Amino acid sequence: MDTSTSKQRxxxxxxxxxxxxxxxxxxxxxxxxNKPLSRISSIPKQTHQLPTMSSSAKLITVYGATGAQGxxxxxxxxxxxxxxxxxxxxTRNPSSQxxxxxxxxxxxxVRADGQDKASLVAAFKGSWGVFVNTESNGEExxxxxxxxxxxxxxxxxxxxxxxxxxxxxxxxxxxxxFDDKASxxxxxxxxxxxxxxxxxxxxxxxxENFLNRDFTAILGGFPFxxxxxxxxxxxxxxxxxxxxxxxWGGREDIPFINIQEDYGDIVHGVFxxxxxxxxxxxxxxxxxxSWTDAVKAFEGVTGRKAIYQDYPLEEFETYGVYALENAKSxxxxxxxxxxxxxxxxxxxxETAKDLKRKAWRAQGRVEDGKLSTLEDFFQDxxxxx
Numbered sequence: 001m002d003t004s005t006s007k008q009r010x011x012x013x014x015x016x017x018x019x020x021x022x023x024x025x026x027x028x029x030x031x032x033x034n035k036p037l038s039r040i041s042s043i044p045k046q047t048h049q050l051p052t053m054s055s056s057a058k059l060i061t062v063y064g065a066t067g068a069q070g071x072x073x074x075x076x077x078x079x080x081x082x083x084x085x086x087x088x089x090x091t092r093n094p095s096s097q098x099x100x101x102x103x104x105x106x107x108x109x110v111r112a113d114g115q116d117k118a119s120l121v122a123a124f125k126g127s128w129g130v131f132v133n134t135e136s137n138g139e140e141x142x143x144x145x146x147x148x149x150x151x152x153x154x155x156x157x158x159x160x161x162x163x164x165x166x167x168x169x170x171x172x173x174x175x176x177x178f179d180d181k182a183s184x185x186x187x188x189x190x191x192x193x194x195x196x197x198x199x200x201x202x203x204x205x206x207x208e209n210f211l212n213r214d215f216t217a218i219l220g221g222f223p224f225x226x227x228x229x230x231x232x233x234x235x236x237x238x239x240x241x242x243x244x245x246x247x248w249g250g251r252e253d254i255p256f257i258n259i260q261e262d263y264g265d266i267v268h269g270v271f272x273x274x275x276x277x278x279x280x281x282x283x284x285x286x287x288x289x290s291w292t293d294a295v296k297a298f299e300g301v302t303g304r305k306a307i308y309q310d311y312p313l314e315e316f317e318t319y320g321v322y323a324l325e326n327a328k329s330x331x332x333x334x335x336x337x338x339x340x341x342x343x344x345x346x347x348x349x350e351t352a353k354d355l356k357r358k359a360w361r362a363q364g365r366v367e368d369g370k371l372s373t374l375e376d377f378f379q380d381x382x383x384x385x
Contacts, residue, residue, distance in 0.1 A: 058128035065089025072264030081364035114146035120153035129161035147184030166200035197274035204255030220244035250339025258372035269355025297374035
């Protein structure tokens with residue numbers, strides 16, 4: 001894709017940030033190879049209904065329940081077989097299809113808005129714990145403002161356990177999205193002991209980004225569009241799939257997270273023992289792999305040729321698009337930190353594995369919960385029918 005075409009494409013499409021939470025009622029439909037898929041995240045109807053709230057039950061409220069993260073968390077908690085928890089979800093539109101599906105699955109859905117503190121206090125009232133994910137979509141300072149409002153509302157409502165969806169680790173990174181979320185987490189930590197336990201479950205690199213045509217358009221078209229003949233001049237065989245992205249840095253350990261399949265179970269595991277994780281950043285990671293591993297996984301599942309090409313970060317064009325500027329700053333941080341997405345800590349998924357196993361046991365499953373791999377993901381969405 002030449003420069004003029006790339007610029008036009010970026011302005012035409014709704015480019016999302018690498019880890020911006022998508023909402024189930026807003027996400028476009030996709031038709032994937034050999035597999036029609038109306039939505040990225042579909043929520044299966046749960047046969048298990050949680051009991052009505054009693055004096056001994058602990059109410060967990062999920063803020064932004066129709067988002068990808070929120071729905072994953074709520075869906076996992078709805079499968080808990082004990083009478084310990086009751087579930088509530090907040091949304092700006094309780095009549096939406098996504099809200100109705102969650103309601104039918106057993107969650108109480110209530111209206112709340114991150115910029116309306118009174119609605120948040122009402123939504124959090126009676127809650128033992130809350131899960132919160134914030135986003136700004138590029139509006140200056142909005143995420144920090146909403147985050148502090150949500151924290152204050154939780155404190156006023158008497159919430160004990162505050163689980164926040166962080167991004168990366170702690171401290172200043174120079175990446176606005178990371179630093180805003182770190183600031184919100186620090187603010188929540190400052191509210192202890194009013195909040196008994198404060199935990200950040202930091203989502204890694206969304207593996208679902210590979211289903212977002214807006215995002216994949218800037219990475220060579222992988223895994224949707226084979227390379228054009230003109231790309232053969234750069235060493236790409238005609239018909240091969242090209243993943244073109246700057247190097248990650250360090251050991252090239254990319255923390256892929258399958259939001260739909262794994263993130264909710266990881267958060268579920270934290271809610272089972274919040275005191276253990278109080279004050280900590282939990283790495284939300286499904287599979288620790290490289291860009292090269294991603295194309296090899298795709299090849300192995302589909303039998304179609306795919307390659308990865310890196311290029312200098314200075315050549316990453318942003319065209320004044322906020323999400324692309326944010327993505328470029330993320331790549332710069334990862335490269336300068338030696339690939340450490342979570343700051344000072346090496347990327348790992350052993351913690352996530354343990355939390356998922358505990359969540360599955362709480363759901364009454366006899367088998368051990370296993371984290372999704374790149375191979376699992378590409379098989380589910382691009383494998384032969």
